[in-house]
Amino acid sequence: MQTKYLIIGSSHAGLTAAEEIRVHDAGGSLTMLTMEDCLPYSPTILPYIVEGKVEEKLIYLRDEKYFQEKNINFLKGKKVVNIDAKASKVSLADGSEIAYEKLLVATGGNPTVPPVPGLKEANYLVLQTMEDARKINEVAKNAKHAVVMGTGLVGMHAAEALGKKGLQVELIRGRRRAVLPNYFDSDAGKLIHQVFLDNGINCDLDKHVKEVESANGKSKVVLDSGEALETDLLVVGTGVKPRIDFLGDSGIQADKGILVDNMMKTSVENVWAAGDVAQAADFYGKEKVLTGILPDASDQGKIAGLDMAGDKAVNLAFDEIGGQAALSYRGGVSMNTFNFYGNKSFSVGLSLANEEDGYEIDTMSLPTSCMYQKLVFDGDFLVGAVGINVTLDPGILVNIIRLKIDLKDKKAEFASNPLDMSRRIMWDSWRGAINTAG
Amino acid sequence: MGNAYNTLVVYPEKCNGCGECEKACAKAKADSTDIVHSRIKVLKNLEDEYFGPVVCMQCGEPSCVKSCPAGALTKNPETGVVEWDEDKCVSCTICTLGCPYGGIYYNPLMSNVMKCDHCGGDPECVKVCEPKAIEYKTEANVYKDQGEREDLFAPGLAACLGCNMEILIRHTLRHVGPNTVLAAPPGCVPGIAVVGINGFTGTKVPSFHPLLTNTASMLAGVRRYYKHIGRDVQVLALAGDGGAADVGFQSLSGAAERGEEVLFVCIDNEGYMNTGMQRSGTTPYGSWTSTTPVGSSLPGKSGDQKYMPLIMLMHNCEYVATAVMAYMEDYHEKLEKAIQASKKGFAYLHVFSPCTTGWRYPQEKTMEVQRQAVATNTFPLWEYEREAEKFAFTHPVDNPTSMEDYIGMLGKFRHLSKEQIDHHRNTVATRINLLKAIAEEGIKPLKAAV
Ligand SMILES: Cc1cc2nc3c(=O)[nH]c(=O)nc-3n(C[C@H](O)[C@H](O)[C@H](O)COP(=O)(O)OP(=O)(O)OC[C@H]3O[C@@H](n4cnc5c(N)ncnc54)[C@H](O)[C@@H]3O)c2cc1C
Numbered sequence: 001m002q003t004k005y006l007i008i009g010s011s012h013a014g015l016t017a018a019e020e021i022r023v024h025d026a027g028g029s030l031t032m033l034t035m036e037d038c039l040p041y042s043p044t045i046l047p048y049i050v051e052g053k054v055e056e057k058l059i060y061l062r063d064e065k066y067f068q069e070k071n072i073n074f075l076k077g078k079k080v081v082n083i084d085a086k087a088s089k090v091s092l093a094d095g096s097e098i099a100y101e102k103l104l105v106a107t108g109g110n111p112t113v114p115p116v117p118g119l120k121e122a123n124y125l126v127l128q129t130m131e132d133a134r135k136i137n138e139v140a141k142n143a144k145h146a147v148v149m150g151t152g153l154v155g156m157h158a159a160e161a162l163g164k165k166g167l168q169v170e171l172i173r174g175r176r177r178a179v180l181p182n183y184f185d186s187d188a189g190k191l192i193h194q195v196f197l198d199n200g201i202n203c204d205l206d207k208h209v210k211e212v213e214s215a216n217g218k219s220k221v222v223l224d225s226g227e228a229l230e231t232d233l234l235v236v237g238t239g240v241k242p243r244i245d246f247l248g249d250s251g252i253q254a255d256k257g258i259l260v261d262n263m264m265k266t267s268v269e270n271v272w273a274a275g276d277v278a279q280a281a282d283f284y285g286k287e288k289v290l291t292g293i294l295p296d297a298s299d300q301g302k303i304a305g306l307d308m309a310g311d312k313a314v315n316l317a318f319d320e321i322g323g324q325a326a327l328s329y330r331g332g333v334s335m336n337t338f339n340f341y342g343n344k345s346f347s348v349g350l351s352l353a354n355e356e357d358g359y360e361i362d363t364m365s366l367p368t369s370c371m372y373q374k375l376v377f378d379g380d381f382l383v384g385a386v387g388i389n390v391t392l393d394p395g396i397l398v399n400i401i402r403l404k405i406d407l408k409d410k411k412a413e414f415a416s417n418p419l420d421m422s423r424r425i426m427w428d429s430w431r432g433a434i435n436t437a438g
Numbered sequence: 439m440g441n442a443y444n445t446l447v448v449y450p451e452k453c454n455g456c457g458e459c460e461k462a463c464a465k466a467k468a469d470s471t472d473i474v475h476s477r478i479k480v481l482k483n484l485e486d487e488y489f490g491p492v493v494c495m496q497c498g499e500p501s502c503v504k505s506c507p508a509g510a511l512t513k514n515p516e517t518g519v520v521e522w523d524e525d526k527c528v529s530c531t532i533c534t535l536g537c538p539y540g541g542i543y544y545n546p547l548m549s550n551v552m553k554c555d556h557c558g559g560d561p562e563c564v565k566v567c568e569p570k571a572i573e574y575k576t577e578a579n580v581y582k583d584q585g586e587r588e589d590l591f592a593p594g595l596a597a598c599l600g601c602n603m604e605i606l607i608r609h610t611l612r613h614v615g616p617n618t619v620l621a622a623p624p625g626c627v628p629g630i631a632v633v634g635i636n637g638f639t640g641t642k643v644p645s646f647h648p649l650l651t652n653t654a655s656m657l658a659g660v661r662r663y664y665k666h667i668g669r670d671v672q673v674l675a676l677a678g679d680g681g682a683a684d685v686g687f688q689s690l691s692g693a694a695e696r697g698e699e700v701l702f703v704c705i706d707n708e709g710y711m712n713t714g715m716q717r718s719g720t721t722p723y724g725s726w727t728s729t730t731p732v733g734s735s736l737p738g739k740s741g742d743q744k745y746m747p748l749i750m751l752m753h754n755c756e757y758v759a760t761a762v763m764a765y766m767e768d769y770h771e772k773l774e775k776a777i778q779a780s781k782k783g784f785a786y787l788h789v790f791s792p793c794t795t796g797w798r799y800p801q802e803k804t805m806e807v808q809r810q811a812v813a814t815n816t817f818p819l820w821e822y823e824r825e826a827e828k829f830a831f832t833h834p835v836d837n838p839t840s841m842e843d844y845i846g847m848l849g850k851f852r853h854l855s856k857e858q859i860d861h862h863r864n865t866v867a868t869r870i871n872l873l874k875a876i877a878e879e880g881i882k883p884l885k886a887a888v
Contacts, residue, residue, distance in 0.1 A: 058525065344544055
């Protein structure tokens with residue numbers, strides 16, 4: 001088989017890339033592969049599938065009709081096992097080959113499993129694919145007790161979902177002694193932790209897994225303290241790493257993920273990478289980083305698609321900042337929401353920064369009503385924010401951080417009324433941009 | 439072709455912070471008096487008293503849609519509205535991270551996100567906004583409707599960059615449709631390849647190139663012939679001001695007076711722009727042209743413009759109207775009436791059509807020049823329907839902007855002295871007063887006079 005554009009992966013990065021390619025090239029043959037057996041979906045939805053908040057059939061991001069209309073050859077159950085960049089073709093697990101002119105690797109990440117003795121051999125489950133969610137639901141049907149390893153996003157989401165299904169849940173941290181340590185400082189983390197405890201999740205951060213034993217289908221999780229937890233369902237959510245096991249000797253350079261430039265190009269001609277699999281520019285530093293979040297996967301996919309379709313406008317559209325193509329990737333800003341037991345929270349930018357590092361921090365905390373707000377300033381610039389149960393527009397804050405808007409004498413007013421001030425700054429800068437463009 | 443959509447346009451500088459929009463929205467969306475339910479938010483309580491409504495802009499490429507993991511947000515290709523599906527939403531609020539404008543919010547009372555949906559095409563906030571800081575713009579419908587019709591004009595053309603005529607010709611031909619015979623007398627219309635190059639026409643309807651002098655009479659003959667053999671064919675003239683008001687006037691006047699079933703569009707660029715920018719009868723007072731140069735003894739054209747639309751009205755036509763491309767909805771409404779009228783008698787449309795090359799203004803200002811011409815009453819928009827005995831302004835301008843706003847945009851007026859600008863002001867004032875008198879008096883006495 002032969003195709004002009006080949007996209008491996010049918011999630012956020014792959015889908016936005018395809019959409020963008022079709023904006024510029026309506027006719028070029030486009031093939032999209034997924035190793036899974038279903039229509040495109042977002043891994044982010046999986047905790048809600050486990051919880052039962054929404055049905056699987058409702059949440060697909062595209063249907064067959066879409067692919068027909070856009071003239072995209074969407075192939076399910078096709079797993080890439082090798083890329084031969086010299087010959088411009090990929091090999092699939094079923095033995096077939098697909099030749100491409102331009103290739104996008106958007107394969108996302110695989111869960112990592114910590115080096116706990118006995119864990120690899122144990123009957124554990126992860127939550128990364130729809131198949132994983134189905135398996136968890138299958139096991140959970142007859143389970144009373146679950147152990148969730150990992151207090152990052154996946155672990156926390158999984159614990160709440162299983163708890164709501166009526167299981168007795170034991171949530172155990174990974175390496176770091178905190179909940180959601182990538183997004184929330186310890187004050188915010190404590191508030192979130194408390195809500196989990198109040199809702200019947202056992203989560204003692206002093207507990208740490210020493211080893212796992214398996215006996216007749218059940219797992220026994222042994223802690224450092226010697227305590228042993230026998231469980232029906234063991235879920236591991238301790239992190240993900242890019243899926244790059246098919247690079248072979250393609251010459252595509254990879255570190256933690258596939259290394260890409262600002263147009264998502266890899267080191268090899270006619271190959272791009274985007275999303276969780278890509279290691280790309282950092283918004284803050286010079287080192288390339290993995291971001292692992294959905295909005296970034298979409299942004300990167302768009303840029304890759306634009307570049308793959310060879311839109312000349314990209315190279316023409318330089319802007320004043322650093323002479324970089326205006327639509328190129330400027331590095332992801334950390335951002336996420338975390339909603340738990342009816343509480344809403346978000347974390348954007350350098351949310352973990354503290355005063356010792358020279359940042360100015362403005363916090364407001366009302367633990368009794370589970371409210372927390374943190375604004376991080378670097379001089380007169382907003383660089384990070386956290387909110388738990390406060391009314392703010394996280395997207396506007398992200399944009400203020402991204403555009404590096406100088407708050408100048410408005411900083412104090414911003415700190416005292418961030419909702420209205422951020423909306424106003426957004427409005428002014430947006431209209432300003434329009435005015436200077438016109 | 440991409441779709442154009444209706445939009446909610448916000449003018450923060452007009453907002454007075456009254457908050458009526460929020461109340462109306464909360465009432466409409468949640469039957470509540472609590473403005474927490476409002477999808478539109480007014481910025482307020484800021485130290486320097488700044489107000490302004492914030493609302494979803496229904497982006498062309500919405501970030502909220504791209505960052506929704508549940509497929510709960512979609513851009514409706516028909517209406518352009520970014521729609522939210524409650525059944526699919528899992529309330530993860532990642533969409534609120536994606537939107538850089540705060541257009542989608544979390545509503546703690548409903549435990550859901552919410553966003554503006556244009557109230558299905560009749561936004562409540564607009565109705566209650568007294569200072570008109572929110573407007574619902576529906577012009578886009580015109581483009582959508584016309585976009586669905588066949589473009590009867592060649593994809594490539596030889597017009598100057600920024601020329602007003604391409605949009606005029608494409609829209610007009612789409613609207614009149616394929617059952618048309620088009621006449622384009624000498625001027626820019628054939629000059630940009632309408633009647634063709636090397637044996638191919640630029641239109642997908644039969645088009646021909648009459649003389650400057652006989653356009654209306656030839657079309658009258660074409661119409662009569664087709665009628666005679668039992669076919670109802672639309673005949674259309676796209677003529678310049680030379681082909682209508684000057685050289686072409688004799689046959690035009692005759693055809694109108696006889697009530698020939700012709701649709702005659704005069705594209706008035708106020709001079710013979712195609713042949714080197716000579717003055718015409720519609721060239722306004724003081725204009726620079728190549729035959730009314732500006733120097734030590736001549737200050738541009740010394741005489742006044744003749745006001746062709748009223749002259750045509752006095753021919754007792756079925757329909758006469760003035761129009762500009764900058765008010766496209768208005769143009770299409772008039773064009774439709776003109777098409778209907780031309781089945782019974784003569785229909786005349788006078789389109790004010792700025793010329794970037796001959797008038798000397800930047801290419802991208804073609805629409806702005808038209809807006810200013812309307813805003814200063816230099817080119818008032820009106821229509822006359824004979825059967826309905828109706829004469830009415832279609833875009834009345836009660837508080838015209840300063841004449842300098844219009845004159846200052848155009849190179850052909852750059853040399854005007856204060857006295858010359860006053861002369862303009864007076865001409866415009868006299869004309870608008872006359873038109874207002876006609877509108878007030880009604881058309882009956884006028885008809886009697888005819
Ligand atoms: C439980 C969970 C919760 C999350 N919560 C959030 C959140 O709250 N906020 C947030 O921003 N992000 C969250 N994420 C992360 C977010 O889902 C990812 O950042 C995003 O899905 C990345 O998109 P992607 O397109 O890069 O890759 P993925 O979504 O990982 O998709 C990879 C695609 O590649 C295909 N594929 C992989 N290997 C092959 C192969 N060899 N051959 C063929 N096809 C292959 C897969 O089938 C799939 O279609 C969460 C993730 C999980 C698992």
